[in-house]
Amino acid sequence: MAAAPHLGVLCVLHFLGHGSYQESVGRGWNFAISQPAVSKCITNVTNAINNELNNWIVFPQDNQNIQRNKQVFFEQYGFPGIVGAIDCTHVAIVAPPANHDLYPAAAYYNRKGFYSINVQLIVDANLRIINVNARFPGSVHDAAIWRMSNINRHLENRYLNDNLDYHLIGDEGYPLSPWLLVKYPGNHPQHTPEGRYNDHIVRARSVVERVIGILKKTFYII
Template identity: 45%
Template sequence: MFPYGWAIIQRRHNEERQRAARRIAHRHIRDYSNPFDVPAKVFSKRTAHFLVECLHQNLNRQRQHGIPVHIKVLASLHFFGHGGYQTTVGQGQYLGLSQPSVSKCLQKVVDAIITVLLNGMVRFPETEEERAENKQRFLQIAGFPSVLGLIDCSQISIVRPKDTALVPARLFFNRKGFYSLNCQFVCNAKMEIIHFNATFPGSTHDAAVWQGSSLSQLLETNYVNGVSAGEWLLGDSGYAQLPWLMTPYADAYAFMRKELDAFTSTGRCIMTP
């Protein structure tokens, strides 16, 4: 029994030495490389620097050899942009992170973005001045008056959720053949997200997501009260035509209808490249 027990102890000791060596190697890569030198394919270096600056206080490392803030942010941006496996992200030549470290970075960065940036930067125009600025920008781009924003939905892939009595997993299986959330986005003429809704499963139709959103209720209330009469969002043909939501005609036979569809499509190119 003694030789067998000694072999187990020796193996664990060797494994710990290997883990320690990997940690040192990863730390060396992080300390002596510049991840900002990586070509910007999805997120610009300006965006990365902006996030590092904004999130620095929330993400600042507590330990001497903790992961630097810029590495946490860059690892998360790499994952967001490519959707690759966390192991592949962390083992990039510029990052030097293990898979568990990448997972922790993702959680911390997402929490920091929600805490620091969400309420301050993702907001629908409320004042008359803000609405006037949005309308003027869309008028300059597409010649379309009174547009507050562009609306569309996107299927955001998720891991298959667990079945529950109230929400079975099949509700998240979308028409494209994968599990997702059907997330609604509204953006302005500067391609900034000004509202989003990520509460509906992937099988939900875009129109149903819109009908169940707080923004739909807000615009309807504003229209009824005369606050934003004659102002609207632009959407595609998947949405119903409403006084506060302008969509293309299904059959654009007349010249004026074709002109309207052309203007609508020009504006929506901001949302859908």
């Protein structure tokens, strides 16, 4: 790292938190480092973070953590059997070359009108991220990312091995399955079973929307 390690970390946090250009970060009086040095800091620090993510972002596998997740969801939202809430969010990127052999720009142009990576997040009731999938370009639909994800296959295998009380919750863009629950279609009064179910699932699923909001408010570069 070109700068002292602690300055490099602070420099990257400043860059991510303000969404500014690298040059303006480098000109800051408290950093006083060049734009090329800022670029190296960003590369080194983000690589270090990526190397450690598997130690912090862990989908619950053992019964103790699974039961803890389900208990917290039930205590806070009255919804049994839930281990996490799922959603996707678009992270804007600079458009790649239009004629790139592997990553053509068209694949990253999303339905909202900008270039992005569509990132799938799963979070628990305590707003902790327990799974991330950032492998797909912005044109890929949330449901398609889910169908191709390892977590989908993992939950399906658990279900086929008689782990029936083990679910994620998502919005209406996801396909209903025994291990991924979504709202009951249509409008239903709250006093009906369908209405009560929808009310609980909407409140419980809000955790993933809150996490996405917190991330994008904290790190404006996202």
